[in-house]
Structure formats: structure tokens, C-alpha cells
Amino acid sequence: MNGAGLHLSDVACLRGGRMLFRGVSLSLNAGASALLTGPNGVGKSSLLRLCAGLLPAFSGTVMRHGAVALADERLALDSELPLARALDFWARLDDSANGAVAAALDAMALAPLADVPVRILSTGQRKRAMLARVIASGAPVWLLDEPGNGLDTASLDLLGTAVAKHLAGGGIVVTASHQPLPLGAPVILSLTDHLPDPPHLLYPGEWDA
């Protein structure tokens, strides 16, 4: 994972004709983590999608070094398949090492549920399954959107352990959360500091203003 990096410079995000934030800069090298904070709707998830390359930046540049794993609100596992086989599809697509799925299931304490179909997992178990997908991917850059939602105390500790191990191995973690998470010492980026001034709706023709 050496050489992993995520660098944002002066990034602005425009969605649905509305400027969400602008002037966001962030530079993370191997072993660094960041925590995105701010009230609902301020653009935390959009910033994560922007980091993942799924959303184009309205202005500014996003540079990634290394593969990216994203855990957003969608599970992206085949609901009819047993958990281990559903994770296996992504592991094979990622060319992960043998045993990566088993190790990830262990890390999230999901090993006893490996043969259970994804559709009958509970909310917290689904969240852990999603984190297992991220762990198994072997990607150096983790983007976690509210990873603590629905997790109990024991599972939060598992998440903290997994993140600490990933950072120690030279990975990068960017988390959006409004609840305290055991994430070590992240760079804190408050999106409320980057609201457009004044916040207002933008329409075509107004973009240059």
C-alpha cells in the first residue's frame, strides 16, 4: 500500500443546480485519515463520491493514488446469495488474495453468518457485511459514509480495530460521520466552513458569477 494518496485541491461540488461546498482542500498520504463533519445535507456523501471519482468536481482537482473502496448507504451484495459467496464476487473482481473474504468476515465477527443469505441479515449485520466488503477489497483508500450507523458497541470496536490496522498498514481512511467513532487521530474537515458565500441557488448562466 506504499504510495497511497488522496489529494483534493480547491474542490467545489455542484449538485442539482446547487453549490454544496467550495474551496475544499485535503491532502492525505499513507497512514493518514480524515473525518468529515457537518449537519445533514451539507455534502459529506457527495464529497466521498467525489473522492471516489463517481461524481465530477465542479472545479478544482481530485487526485487518487491507489484503488478505492467505498461503503455508502447501499450494500451492493446479491441478496439471494449466502454472505460469503456474495462477498466472493467482489473479491474475485478485485483479484484479492485467497482467504481475504474469510479474514474480512472474521474481522467483522461475521464468520458464523457466512452461509446465511444476505437478504435476512439485520441492519447492523448488513453494515458489518459492507465493511467486510471494504476490508476484503484490499484497496488502500477507504471511503466510509456513516460507518457507525446501526452498529452496537462491540461492532464499533471491531470497526475501530479494522481502521487502526488499515492505517498502520499504510492505508488511507476518509470517514463521514456525525457520531464519535474510534478512528485514532483524524484530520477533521468541517464542511460548514466551506459553504458558498452566500449560500444560494445557482442556475445556468449564473455559474460564472
Place this chain on the structure above:
Amino acid sequence: MRMLWLLASRDLAAAWRSSGLWLPVAFLLLVASLYPFAVGPDLTLLRRTGGGMLWIAALLASLLPVDRLIAPDRDAGVLDQIALRGISDEMVVLARLIAHWLGFGPPLMLATLPAAALLKLDGGTIAMLEAGLLVGTPALAALGLLVATLTAGLRSSGALAGLLALPLAVPLLIFGAGTLGDGSGAALKFLAAASLLLVAITPFAGGAAIRAGRE
């Protein structure tokens, strides 16, 4: 190539699990068994019109699985997760086209045999029908997939997909049914040309539609 195989085999397995493979087959057989009740058991009439009727059934059967081709995976975040891994949307659509045809074309061609027997078609007509379906089902699969990518983000996409696909499918129906009464083979060649065109543009048009729908 390995990516393509992985994606296509997942899509095919998903179609198998959702029992989506049986729907077009059951539809075709249902139409073939209802048709003689509607027009009467007149042998010559069935023989003359049965082939065209089966082409209409095949065309409509191709629209049945449209709403599960793209939309569920888009909503579950699967398409985004694939894109994250640097796999192009064109590749996704190409894999899906292969899987969709494999799950749709050959079963439909098999179902045509008992359906043709129900309509008392003769051997030559059945052979032409199967040849036409072999050439034409890739086009029907491509067309269904194309409208599925275009309508994936919309509400009541199933009905809209039908409205979008049917006008585009008219040439396929004309040339496809045309092969049955055509000794020169020209209709089959036109059908092949239309099929090639649709199969060739679908990965690019579908990939662009998925990218444009990403938000």
C-alpha cells in the same frame, strides 16, 4: 476478458436465481397455446399465420425482463461499485448483453419447437423460424438492454421501456417475419444487418446512459 467472464457469469446466475429465464419461455408457449383458441383450429390458417404470430410473441417476450436488467443493480449500488474498480460502463453493458442473450435467446429458440407444433407449422417454416430467431434474438436482447439502461433511473420504467422499444423493434419484426415467406434470403440478411447494428451500438449507448444517470 476475465472481467467480462466474471461479470457475465454473475448476471447469468442472478437471472437464473430470479427465475427470470422462464418468463419469456412461458410467455411464448402461452401465446402459442392461446392463439388457436382465438382464431379457430383451421389448419391452413394456423400454418400461414403461426410463424408471424410467434415472431410477435418473441418480440413481446423480450420486453418482459427489461425492468430487472439494470435498475435493481443500479439501486443496490452494484454499478457504482463496479465503476469504482475502474471497469468501464461499456464493459458492464457488454457483459450484461452476453448474459442476457444467453439467458433469453437459446431458451426462446427451444420453446419455439413445441410452440410451432401447437400451430402445426411445417418443417421448412420451423427451420426458417429458428434461423431467424438465431439471428434476431441478439438484436431483441440488445434492444431490451438499451432501453433498460435509458430508463433505469425513472419511475414506472417498465411501461416506458415498452413504449421506447416497440417502435425500434418494428424493423426486426418486418425482416424477421419476412424470412418466413421469402425464398431469396434477403430478409434474413436485412435482419442480420439490423442485429449487427443494434449489438454493436448497445454497449456504447448503454454505457453512456449509465454514466449520464450517475449522480
